[in-house]
Amino acid sequence: xxxxxVTPVINLLRDHLLDAQILYGDETELxxxxxxxxxxxxxxxxxxxxxxxxxxxxxxxxxPSRSAQTALGLYLGAAKGAALMTxxxxxxxxxxxxxxxxxxxxxxxxxxxFVEAEAALPKAARGLEQPATQxxxxxxxxxxxxxxxxxxKLDAVRRRQLRQDRSVQxxxxxxxxxxxxxxxxxxQSLLGRGLHYLHEQWPKLVRFVDDGRYPxxxxxxxxAIRPFVIGRKNWLFSDSVGGAQASANLYTLIETAKANxxxxxxxxxxxxxxxxxxQSVDDFEALLPWNIKLPA
Numbered sequence: 001x002x003x004x005x006v007t008p009v010i011n012l013l014r015d016h017l018l019d020a021q022i023l024y025g026d027e028t029e030l031x032x033x034x035x036x037x038x039x040x041x042x043x044x045x046x047x048x049x050x051x052x053x054x055x056x057x058x059x060x061x062x063x064p065s066r067s068a069q070t071a072l073g074l075y076l077g078a079a080k081g082a083a084l085m086t087x088x089x090x091x092x093x094x095x096x097x098x099x100x101x102x103x104x105x106x107x108x109x110x111x112x113x114f115v116e117a118e119a120a121l122p123k124a125a126r127g128l129e130q131p132a133t134q135x136x137x138x139x140x141x142x143x144x145x146x147x148x149x150x151x152x153k154l155d156a157v158r159r160r161q162l163r164q165d166r167s168v169q170x171x172x173x174x175x176x177x178x179x180x181x182x183x184x185x186x187x188q189s190l191l192g193r194g195l196h197y198l199h200e201q202w203p204k205l206v207r208f209v210d211d212g213r214y215p216x217x218x219x220x221x222x223x224a225i226r227p228f229v230i231g232r233k234n235w236l237f238s239d240s241v242g243g244a245q246a247s248a249n250l251y252t253l254i255e256t257a258k259a260n261x262x263x264x265x266x267x268x269x270x271x272x273x274x275x276x277x278x279q280s281v282d283d284f285e286a287l288l289p290w291n292i293k294l295p296a
Contacts, residue, residue, distance in 0.1 A: 003246020005275060008284045010249050013057050013256060016288075018077045022052025022213060023101070024221035025075075025086045027066060028229055031237040032244050035064060046228060046248060047074055050220040052085070053213070055290045056259035058224040060248040062241070068094045075099050083211070085218050088201050105204035108217035111139045113194030120190050131181045132191055135198075138174045142167055146216055156212030163209040171206055174198075224255045253289075260289040270294050 017023070027047045033040040044064045051057040063070045068091040075084070075095045083102040086092040087109045096103035117132040128134060145166050149159045178195055185192045198205070208214040228251055238244035257267040271287055278284050285291060 002272070003249045004242075006249050006253060006271070008278070009271070009275075009287055010059075010252055012281075012284055012288060013059055013252060016055055017049055017051045017057040017059050018075070019079055020051035020053045020057070020082060021079060022083045022215065023075070023078060023085070024050040024052060024215075024218050025071075025084060025092060025095075026218060026221040026225055027089075028225055028232075030062065030232070030244060032062075032064070032239075032241060033237055034240045038064065044244065045070075046225075046244075046251075047071070048221050048225045048228075049074060050224055050259075052083075052215060052220060055288070056256065058252060058255035058259050060225075060228070060251040060255070062244040062248045064241075067091065071095050072098055075101075083214055085215050085221075087218060088197060102207060102214075103204050104207050104214055105201040106218035107139060107142060107205060108219060108222070110194070110198050110201070110205065111136065113190070113197055114139070117190040117194050131177060131185075132194070134177055135174060135194075138170055138177070141170045142216065145170075149212075154212070159212030160209070161212075163212070167209050171209070175202070178202075224259070227251070227255070257289045262289050262294070266294055267292065 025048070027045050030044045030046045031040070031042075032038075032044045035042075035044070038044075042064075043066075044062065045066045047061045047063060047070070049057075049059045049061070061074060071091040072095055076099070078084075078099045078101060080100045081102065083104055084092065084096050084099075085104040085106060087106050093103065095101065114132045114135045118126065118130065118136060121130060121132070126133065128137070145162060149162055154162060178198055181191075182195050182199055185195065187193070187196060208216055238247060253268065253271070254264040257264045267289055270292055274287055274292070278287060286293075
């Protein structure tokens, strides 16, 4: 009942999210036991969306499908020309094209593949002469540039200039290394999979140098979804569709509160206290994490 009662607040959070100029997207599996027309073993999904500009929003949505049609519905109404950061799942390509979004790919996903490839090597064979190790060092150099921009508190214009001065050169080295080894290793090996993934995602991976606002990875969304994934290891499934939707709403409120620097229990306590008196859109707007008045 609580999960349903907060729906007006969730709808306002969705409106704010879709106004953002930078969006993040991800999804994870969720099992729902009682769903009409579907066996209990069938996989359903929890989708997460995060805003990168404007008020921080972390929005969770339950859906029985991981289809492109489901993804399109989640981003319907997104601001034209906004940037969408995701992993390599093909459904997001349709989302970006249909909504006229700039599609960015995640360097953290790329890095993980080469961490796995390096870890699979015998210890005696590891070293800087290995392509996986070389690529990890170059990716680390990209992140070092971003760390410098953060440390110096560079605005978007100066961050773009730093990327043009340094990151573009690093990207050229990465591209040369990928092309040198792409067809010389087995495609199904860990290194081969990493190289082919990087090559396929390349146009989306290099777009971050065009705008200082664009992120390097999808960590906003992944950090938001991690508590759900950890929790799922304990509670395993949702009993009903209503329960899954309620969970999505409550995870939205908790993770959005955290993203706004508000302790979730304090926020939920005040929200549930004020919610019964809310009647108008302005009343519900006042209950959003960045607007709500919390006691000292």
